[in-house]
Amino acid sequence: MNFKIRAATKEDCKEISRMILELAVFEKMPDQVKISHEELERDGFCQNPFFECLVAEVPEENKSKEGFTVVGYALYFYTYSTWKGRSVYLEDLYVMPEFRGNGIGKGLLSKVAEVGKKKQCVRLQLSVLDWNTPARDFYAAKGALDLTDSEGWHFIRFDNQNLDNLANEAPKD
């Protein structure tokens, strides 16, 4: 199947938003999606964007059952390691189920690696759910190491009320 990987434009945000929800449904957490294409447009296409995005596009004649030609995306941003320097963090990678098995996922991942290389990034990190065996196998095949397993790293989050509570105790300037 022919497909093209390209940088997302502001106009793609509605499609990206649709696929973000599809991925959240797959991850069994659809009610955790709180933002829409408007926030993506604001945060990804401002002067100092908070993320970058690639999309996978198929020609009209290969469009999905519902008529979509944008069939996959990779959302990433730059992070920093005090030991190694510049890094890329792959936040989301998703291909619509009916388009899998055509190398689109690999194409998106390779393109992110290429973007990272151009920016002199020394590593790529991502997170994956423990039960998501196809994803874990996909990344392992590309040489990814499970650092939660080998080094015991856990993700920690302070959100909403807890963040506000901490902030309200901060010293006033």
Next chain:
Amino acid sequence: MANFILRKAEPNDVPDILRLIKELAKFEEMEEKVLLTEKVDVPLVDLLEDGFGDHPFYHCLVAEVPKEQSSEGNTVIAFAMYYFTYDPWIGKLLYLEDFFVMQEFRGLGIGSKILKVLSETAVKTRCSSMHFIVAENNTKSIEFYKRRGAADLSSEEGWRLYEIEKEDLLKMTSK
């Protein structure tokens, strides 16, 4: 009780930041009994460019004490390095990369103050939450964070951290 101030790091602080990065590695080394200090590979010039150049990859807070209070003459005795990340479900996040207070300055509320200032920064900049990673055997840190309401997403939701290193990244780009 130490007098200290918290402020934004400046380019002149970079040698101190690198010193503290290595001290944190040494601290983790003693916990892990592994030689980690040599794994700190970032040259000073990169740390400077990456934090204070045209497109900063990180932001940094430092804690400073008066010279008289420091046995070795260092006035910069703690740091927190952070940057902004993005969650497609909730938007902007503040990500805390490194957080360290020199041993002799612990137990004085410096860590707590840093965390509170970071939280205020997060709220001011419209971040929905603050994220970071912690090693599961670092029980002191985990308790410090849990006391303040943090959630362990790896335990609660099953998220695992994966990493692809440079060599394997380059393999993907050569096709």
